Amino acid sequence: MEIFAQLILSGIALGMIYGLIAFGYQLTFATSGTLNFGQGEALMLGAMVGLTLVGHMNYWLMIPLVLVFGALQGVLVERLGVLPALKTKSEFGWIMTTISLAIIFKNVAENVWGHDDVTFPSPLPTAPLQFFGLRVLPMEILVVAGALAVMLAVEIFNRKSIYGKAVVATSNDRDAAGLMGINTGMVITFSYALSSMTAAFAGVLVAPLTLTGATMGAVLGLKAFAVAIIGGLNSGMGVIVGGLILGIAETTTGYYISTGYKDVPGLLLLLLVLAIKPAGMFGKSVIKKV
């Protein structure tokens, strides 16, 4: 029982990381129907910039700067990769452009910061805390709390502020929102900024737990994409639950079945969801009129 609980705890920490990155996929999908396939690289850039800054300042002071950097990076991706595709009404152009930008970011990072994986100094003690015989790293608690806080903040912003209402309106019906005088182009740019910002934040949160390097984003970005599909691309609840399912499935399968098969149940679930409820477990299916 104790082992099971320990596996669940590790799964939760892992799952919240996936969930937070998946949340970034959602933000841009809601407003523009496009995704940034470089979400993993946005996370990596956030972690790398954070690592550079942390040499000169305190971890907590570094976070706002990384957030600003993340937002700028998101705007860049939108302007270079997504806007041209949206303007020409290209259905799939943005897929290739965001992927190519991701590859460029990775190569730039390799040239700027080198090829080695390095440790990110932990802002919290690295000794695990004990609760009833279960062991948790302080950093893991921070990851879970930070992920929930960001999602909550975005949710409150969308519901309470006038700008948030513009985002929601654009998500519901871009054309109608445009006719109502909302600058939908601006809203889409903003959603990209927000999306890369959460990814960069996720980067500085997970970096002390994992190792930091130019290739750290690839696997995380891919798994988070699976989470976004499982949970549904338009459900905030979906990414949290989807993330937890995938994270816990990984750790428990690794222990109870075989570590060689630990990625299998999550991906089986992905196939199952796509077959039965393609909009995701919590997603609303949209009827596409042609």
Next chain:
Amino acid sequence: MNIKMKSIVTAVALAASFSAMAADPIRIGLSGPYTGGSSPMGVSMRDGVKLAASEINAKGGVLGRQIELVERDDESKNERGVQVAQELINKEKVVATLGYINTGVSLASQRFYQEAKIPVLNNVATGSIVTKQFLPPEFADNYVFRTSANDTIQSAMIVREAIDNRKFTKVAILADSTNYGQLGREDLEKALAAKNIKTVAVEKFNIKDTDMTAQLLKAKEAGTQAILTYAIGPELAQIANGMEKLGWKVPMMGSWTLSMANFIDNAGKNGEGARMPQTFIQEPNTPKRKAFIDAYLKAYNPPNGRIPSPVSAAQGYDSMYLLAAGIKQAGNTDGVKVREALENLKEKIDGVVTTYDHPYTHDNHEAITMEMVTMGEVKDGHVVRAK
């Protein structure tokens, strides 16, 4: 006028190329990963080879010709290694090639050398089958040589350390899912079976995995007394750090990659005490070794005065001297002649790892034997001789 001009230019160019031919350099290929997770080994190996080549060139080269190294990055990727091999053989016309860090890349690439009858010296790759790909009767001659301690030697030493020296009876194997990890795991299992020991857990993980909780919990529940590893630096560090998280600490011992700087740095205090077989430790305990270490540090100035992978640097350095001796004895650069010379080297070569006395024969292409290998231990961020 124009045609006249052209013919003059051609004549001059021809003359220039003929005169260059007289002291044409001996071109030697160098293939290894200088980027990515294996780069500490690749870069150290390359620098070791370059150091040896510049020493040889300073003394007048081989057969009166200078050595010219043609470096290519194989990025630890099998398909890239194959491209590099073809380029080096067909376009760069190398006489021989040194290198290969990754067993997988080596296995995929070296058949081109075998077909072209050009010797290839593996100076870091350790997979037991690396030198056994082209054996008689199918192949009359084998062009693959090695100057590193293969996995058969290493796994036997790891098992000897765990079972004979430290009297553990319950051991778990943690290996990554690459060719390197899984071939190493097989060798470890064989070596354990020879001592009638059955592992209590055998676990696997992927490159870039960051959470080792499941693997470690399984080993812990099985009552493991020591963890035997076959993986590379970053993931090995995650194992050491994962044990700290679970509040469970058992000795770690494994293949020589536990000496990689990216394990030592990323594991920090959690990696202290890890033990691994080493052909070379950065300790100036012989004049030859002192000279080598001093020359390396002076030429490349690595951070903290620590060679990123001392084993790779030393084996790379020695491989260059062995090849040079082979070419010298052959009297020319013909691949068949060089192979024959390497298989019967008359000159004793005073290397960094050991003194090579007839290191190869027609049927034995392994220069390193178990007696030349020692156990190293991570201590205060450095690898020292295990006591």
